[in-house]
Amino acid sequence: MTRSIRPDAVLVQAVIAGALSFAHLHDLAAAAGQDGWKAWAYPISVDLLLVAAWRRLRADGPSRLAWCWFLVALVASLGANIATAGFLDLDQPPALLRLGIAGWPAVAFLGGTLLAHSPSPTPAGDRVPVPPAPAAPAPAPDIESEPIPDPEQVPAASDAPALPAAEPAPAVPVPAALVDHARKVAADHQSRTGTRIDPDTLRARLGVPPHLADAIAAQLA
Numbered sequence: 008m009t010r011s012i013r014p015d016a017v018l019v020q021a022v023i024a025g026a027l028s029f030a031h032l033h034d035l036a037a038a039a040g041q042d043g044w045k046a047w048a049y050p051i052s053v054d055l056l057l058v059a060a061w062r063r064l065r066a067d068g069p070s071r072l073a074w075c076w077f078l079v080a081l082v083a084s085l086g087a088n089i090a091t092a093g094f095l096d097l098d099q100p101p102a103l104l105r106l107g108i109a110g111w112p113a114v115a116f117l118g119g120t121l122l123a124h125s126p127s128p129t130p131a132g133d134r135v136p137v138p139p140a141p142a143a144p145a146p147a148p149d150i151e152s153e154p155i156p157d158p159e160q161v162p163a164a165s166d167a168p169a170l171p172a173a174e175p176a177p178a179v180p181v182p183a184a185l186v187d188h189a190r191k192v193a194a195d196h197q198s199r200t201g202t203r204i205d206p207d208t209l210r211a212r213l214g215v216p217p218h219l220a221d222a223i224a225a226q227l228a
Contacts, residue, residue, distance in 0.1 A: 031087040038097035039108035056080040076118040
């Protein structure tokens, strides 16, 4: 079914207001010395900045950045409407007006860049859920201690099988000449230091293995 097009009073009012504001901005830019296509570019720049700020407010909600540039564009539009209503002599515009018109392109470029490339706040539905903290591990169950055996059931020491006695280590044979030489080394050490020679020093002086040095020290004792 073809949908009938019905005039909307709000839309008609918006078109009229936009056309008047557009014409006022054009006249103000032309009076400030911007002739030709440049005078038509100024109202387009102001309206585009106003629409961009409004869309940012509608998409991301209230924000200081969007409200700031929305008010800047709104003041520029309202200022042009008031200036062309006879409050200023457009034949001889003041220097401040010329300065504002000349600096508007840089201001509009900055505002449009910030509105287009500034990160928008993440909606609540798009936030990545934070995983809950892992639960603390359950306490380990108490391990029952091994029951203490009944003293009456423990076999007496006399009933336990006797372990075989350790056999004494065989004596290390030491040559008599080595023992005599060791006595001389020990006597020389005691005469020089005033103390008896220890097994480690004796082994180092004689150059013999540790077990042989222990055997010689036992015979010198």
